[in-house]
Amino acid sequence: MDPVQRSGPTIIPREAHCISRKQISPNALRVLYRLKDAGFAAYLVGGAVRDLLLGGAPKDFDIATDATPDQVHKLFRNCRLIGRRFRLAHVMFGPEIIEVATFRANSDDGSGDRELEDGRLVRDNVYGSIEDDAVRRDFTVNALYYAIEDFSVRDYVDGFADLTARRMRLIGDPEARYREDPVRMLRAVRLATKLGFEIDASAADSIPRLADLLLQAPPARLFDEALKLFLGGHGEAGFLALERHGLLVAMLPETHEALQNDATGRSRAMLLRALANTDARVREERPVTPAFLFAALLWPAYRHELQRLGDAGMDPALAHQRAADRVTLHQIERIALPRRFSTPMHEIWALQPRFTLRQRKRVFRLLSHPRFRAAFDFLELRAVEEPGLEPDVVWWREAQGLPSDALADRLQPGKARAPESAERAKKPRRRRRRGGRGGAGGESPAEAVGDGND
Numbered sequence: 001m002d003p004v005q006r007s008g009p010t011i012i013p014r015e016a017h018c019i020s021r022k023q024i025s026p027n028a029l030r031v032l033y034r035l036k037d038a039g040f041a042a043y044l045v046g047g048a049v050r051d052l053l054l055g056g057a058p059k060d061f062d063i064a065t066d067a068t069p070d071q072v073h074k075l076f077r078n079c080r081l082i083g084r085r086f087r088l089a090h091v092m093f094g095p096e097i098i099e100v101a102t103f104r105a106n107s108d109d110g111s112g113d114r115e116l117e118d119g120r121l122v123r124d125n126v127y128g129s130i131e132d133d134a135v136r137r138d139f140t141v142n143a144l145y146y147a148i149e150d151f152s153v154r155d156y157v158d159g160f161a162d163l164t165a166r167r168m169r170l171i172g173d174p175e176a177r178y179r180e181d182p183v184r185m186l187r188a189v190r191l192a193t194k195l196g197f198e199i200d201a202s203a204a205d206s207i208p209r210l211a212d213l214l215l216q217a218p219p220a221r222l223f224d225e226a227l228k229l230f231l232g233g234h235g236e237a238g239f240l241a242l243e244r245h246g247l248l249v250a251m252l253p254e255t256h257e258a259l260q261n262d263a264t265g266r267s268r269a270m271l272l273r274a275l276a277n278t279d280a281r282v283r284e285e286r287p288v289t290p291a292f293l294f295a296a297l298l299w300p301a302y303r304h305e306l307q308r309l310g311d312a313g314m315d316p317a318l319a320h321q322r323a324a325d326r327v328t329l330h331q332i333e334r335i336a337l338p339r340r341f342s343t344p345m346h347e348i349w350a351l352q353p354r355f356t357l358r359q360r361k362r363v364f365r366l367l368s369h370p371r372f373r374a375a376f377d378f379l380e381l382r383a384v385e386e387p388g389l390e391p392d393v394v395w396w397r398e399a400q401g402l403p404s405d406a407l408a409d410r411l412q413p414g415k416a417r418a419p420e421s422a423e424r425a426k427k428p429r430r431r432r433r434r435g436g437r438g439g440a441g442g443e444s445p446a447e448a449v450g451d452g453n454d
């Protein structure tokens with residue numbers, strides 16, 4: 001790396017920073033002290049140091065040491081060695097895992113333990129000094145080391161100044177670092193969003209130009225990153241940042257295209273609303289699912305395709321199936337959405353037209369569908385941008401609250417079929433239908449709305 005950065009660390013003594021041992025996980029402290037007492041160097045490093053310096057509560061505590069994985073293994077009974085590309089020690093304390101990594105170098109020593117393919121890092125297991133370890137990290141604010149021996153913070157890359165200035169700066173030449181690992185572009189966007197930092201121009205400028213490099217990133221890794229970006233509590237801001245830095249087209253190409261084609265801006269508004277809603281759920285510690293998230297992220301693409309197939313005269317049920325399959329198939333080439341999430345995502349979509357149905361059997365079938373709740377939440381989100389859906393939202397909101405015999409009673413032919421307010425909201429549509437078809441049981445939502453029996 002840059003030789004200028006090799007002039008020794010800046011040492012920030014205990015009294016000049018805010019990290020106190022009280023904020024560090026007791027298990028991480030145990031590991032740090034055990035390593036130190038065995039004569040090894042031991043540092044807290046990465047996101048934990050960054051977050052503690054910012055006054056936040058780290059999710060996990062990573063440790064860097066000059067002990068080899070085997071030496072770490074010998075020190076801890078509760079330790080597992082993992083990884084091939086990066087050999088790491090996991091020290092287990094019940095549900096808490098403390099990750100202990102041996103200092104690694106980012107330079108090829110000819111041992112063949114570090115491999116580049118088209119400039120991309122595919123294997124990286126060369127041990128090195130703490131300086132080596134610092135400069136192979138991605139952003140300067142992620143390369144700060146908290147030393148257990150004197151409680152100081154060691155800074156080899158001017159990370160402390162960047163942290164104070166709330167700035168994400170890549171270590172080394174930005175373009176080379178992005179080529180080495182394109183996921184760093186996403187990390188830049190995600191971490192800047194989460195921390196409320198600026199991405200320094202040196203690191204931001206090349207992102208739009210290099211966005212396509214993300215196509216080479218393993219789709220499984222992009223799935224993990226997407227979950228961190230969208231389900232970490234800052235999903236809406238994350239999405240806007242992806243757009244701003246030209247990364248959306250690489251992550252969600254069909255959604256990007258559908259949004260470009262939607263002159264009304266409604267699809268984008270609905271998507272942002274879904275993400276804001278997800279952020280609120282995360283804040284309230286309510287559950288969030290990748291199925292619902294991707295149902296929202298891919299909805300513009302799915303709708304666009306559904307429309308195209310419908311315009312071509314395809315039967316609605318078949319068009320749904322085709323559109324859902326096609327959009328999913330294309331998307332998983334980029335982001336490996338596992339089937340256990342794509343299946344419920346399809347169900348959320350497939351249930352949308354069924355909210356217009358009012359036949360008794362269909363109403364009860366929909367209410368007892370395992371995906372009813374998610375599909376209804378999705379309908380509510382859509383209704384904000386599509387006011388025509390509001391009567392259905394009102395009707396189903398009330399229907400859910402009724403005991404089943406009361407609901408059944410209302411759905412009897414000839415009786416008021418629904419909760420009162422929804423009935424009022426439905427009136428104009430109903431009148432029209434009475435004069436027209438009047439039949440029930442058709443597959444098409446429009447035909448089925450009017451009648452009470454099935």
Ligand code: ATP
Pocket residue numbers: 045046047048059062136137138139142143181183184187228
């Ligand atoms: P988060 O709060 O999301 O966990 P983090 O910075 O801790 O953020 P991790 O994925 O936990 O992210 O990584 C831990 C550390 O490993 C980082 O702080 C950074 O020093 C280093 N690191 C992670 N990913 C990369 C990468 N792609 N290239 C270089 N260094 C990386």
Ligand code: MG
Pocket residue numbers: 046047048059060
């Ligand atoms: Mg981390």
